[in-house]
Amino acid sequence: MSNHYYNATDLGKFGNITDFQKEAGEKFFAWYGEVFKDSALSAREKSLIALAVAHAVQCPYCIDAYSSDAYEKGYSEEQMMEAVHVAAAIRGGASLVHGVQMMNKVKEIAM
């Protein structure tokens, strides 16, 4: 067992998850492939969404994969960083909006 949690070369082994559960794994990859196809949204737009989401879920593998993919698909550095800001803004906003819950609670118990 390796003594660290993330290893860049593991990204290339992603396909091997079907080794332990073939059917579910294959269904995931088929679905994944379908999701990223050109459709109502282009594969290119989906790549930028994936880049933002990768930052929101903080998955280093996805950040690696979609930084390359979005850049290769012709997004500028500026566009990519703006996508990251969108993810960050939603994350920040999501925390902050719970502040209302906090305020509600405080008001409930405060004199």
Added chain:
Amino acid sequence: MKSLKAQGSNLADALTQVDILEHGYGDSFKLVPFQEKLQNVGLLPLRPTNINIFQVNVGKMCNQVCKHCHVDAGPDRKEIMTIETMQQCLDVLAANPQLNVVDLTGGAPEMNPNFRWFVQEIRKLDRHVIVRCNLTIILANKKYHDLPQFYKEHKIEVVSSLPFYTQDRTDRQRGNGVFEDSIKGLQMLNEVGYGIEGTGLTLNLVYNPAGAFLPPSQTALEAEYKQALMERYNIRFNQLFVITNMPISRYLDYLLQTGNYDKYMEKLTNAFNPAAAANVMCRSTLSIGWDGYIYDCDFNQMLEMKVDASSRHISAFDLAALQQRPIVINQHCFGCTAGSGSSCGGAVT
């Protein structure tokens, strides 16, 4: 930035490049033979379909020294096609009406002192002429400022490289200041009617990746380019051709210097597409070198792999013999068959 030749690099030698592509370097992995790949899809020997494009490389001299240049062109390169060789090309064109497209390339083809005369003579033979214009040449010297007008007069199709619609990515690949001058060049072409609907004056742009990766879908990127260039610089153009960088010459040097060679070659070979292989441009093209030798394409020309036919020089041109020849292929050909395929006219599938 200097050409590999001026640097005295061993990569300036075609045989060294071929050797690296065939055998790898150091402990790098060895590629599957391209021949084997073609064999598996029933395309070996690779033969021409219908040859109609006559590509002429009029010299290696260029005002730019781009990092990815497969010609190793630059201001220090003195190889230039003579007027005698040009005349031989014209004789061949006159005798072979099937060759209905003439694609002029370099270096910067405009730097050949007989370039304009050559264009005029080809047009007299009523052939469609394409010029691979690097845009900055138009601004490089006063004597080139009227090139847009000259192109218009002779109804030339202009094809120009613009690696990206932002300055940093373009300048990193093609040199400082290239983006700004390219934009000015494009605006000058637009001014005389190039790229504007209804004028019949075609201006196509070329995207090639500024780095060690493959190009994206041509249609999606074209839309992005059109919008960005219009909004930012009021520039219009007809089509965007998406091209894969060939792992030869200065791009090979870049791949080796940055440790990207193995990964890039792996990408190319993994992306081998039989449909692209069936449509490679060498099946319809002949490429003439500055010294009159005949090649299957501009890449083979730079690797000094002449055609495998009795007719190997423009002075002994024989279209029937060339039509029957097997095309000379090697490991660099993976650059033409990856993904949607790559040719001088962009994706092939």
